[in-house]
Amino acid sequence: MTDPLELPKAGRRPRQTFELEETGFNEVPKRFRRFYRRWRGPGDKLGPNEALCPVCKVVIRSTKELRAGDRVYCMPCMSRLELVEEDGMLIAKVIY
C-alpha cells in the first residue's frame, strides 16, 4: 500500500475546510477566540481540524483539516506546536 504522504500533492485528498463558530472561549482577544475551545474531558473528541495543546489542555482549531507536519499556535499559553502522527493518531508536540 502506498503511504499517502508519498503521493504527489495532486494525488492527495484535498483538505476539508471549516467555518469556525464562537465556542465561548474567552481567554484570548476577541478576534482569535473562535480558534480555541475548552477541552470537555475524557468524553470529548477532537475534530479533524482540532488539536489538544499538551501544555495548557486547550483545544486549538483551524479553518482547514490538520495533517502531520502542520504548525499551529496555542495563544492561551503562547506555544508553537507541530502535528505529528504517532500510532495512527495526530498528536501536537511543542516546538521551542
Add this chain to the structure above:
Amino acid sequence: MTEADNPHELGEAEFRATVHSFEFWFEAVEGYLHGRPYGVSPGLEEVDLTERQRDGLITTLCNYCVGETAALDASSGMIGFAPDRGAKIFLATQVVDEGRHLEVLLHRMKQLGVADPDAEIARRANRSLLKFKDRLLEFVDARDWEASVFAQNVILECLEFTVFRHHAGTADPVTAEMLRGIVSDERRHMGFGENDLGRRLLTAPHTHDRLYKIKRQLDSLVLDTFAETMGELGIEREERPDLAGDYLAAVARLGFRS
C-alpha cells in the same frame, strides 16, 4: 475574517511579539474578568460550608497566598534581568496578574471570616512551600534567569495551574469561579516559562545539567505540597487525581527525566 485574525498564519516572531504584549493581555483578561469584581460574577450565591470544609478551605487559601506572593516577588524581581524587552513586558503583565491573584485570595479569606489573613498565613503555611519560595527568591537575588524561570514559570506555575484546575472542579461556586480566572492567567505564565526555557536549552545544552540538579532539589518540595494540599481539601488518598502527572509531563517535555 482577515488573514491577520488567523493566529496560525502569523510568523513566529510576529506571534511572539503579539502574545508578549500588554495589548494582548488587556484583550485576553477582558474576556474573563470584565464585570467580575474580585474574579466572581455579582449575584453568585454562597453555599453553606461545614466548619471542617471552611477550615480546610482557609488553610488551602493560605497556601495559595504563599505561592502567589512568591510569584509576585519573583516575577517583579526578574524584570530587572530579563534577557530582552519582550520578556520584560510579559513579566510586567505577570506581575499584575500575581498581584490580582493575591488580592482576590485575601478577599475570599475575609469573606470566609478570617480577620487577620497575615497571621493566619503565618500559622497555616505549608513548610515545603515556604522552603520552595526561599529557594526561588535566592535564584532571583542571584539574577539567575534560567533557574528563576525554571523554578517560577515551569515548576511553581505548573503546580498552581494543576492544583487550581482540580480544586475548581470540587470547590464551592464562589471559590471555583475565582480559581477559574486565576487558571486562565496561569496558562500564560506556564507557557511563557516552558517555551522560553525550551528555546534556551536548544542553544545552551550545558544548562540542562545545572537545571536538572535544581529540579532534583525542588521535586520533593513540589510533590509534598501537592500531597498536603489534597489532604487539606479532604480528598481521600485513593481518590486523589494524579496532580504530579502534569508537572512531570511538563518537565519531561523539556528533557528532564524523573
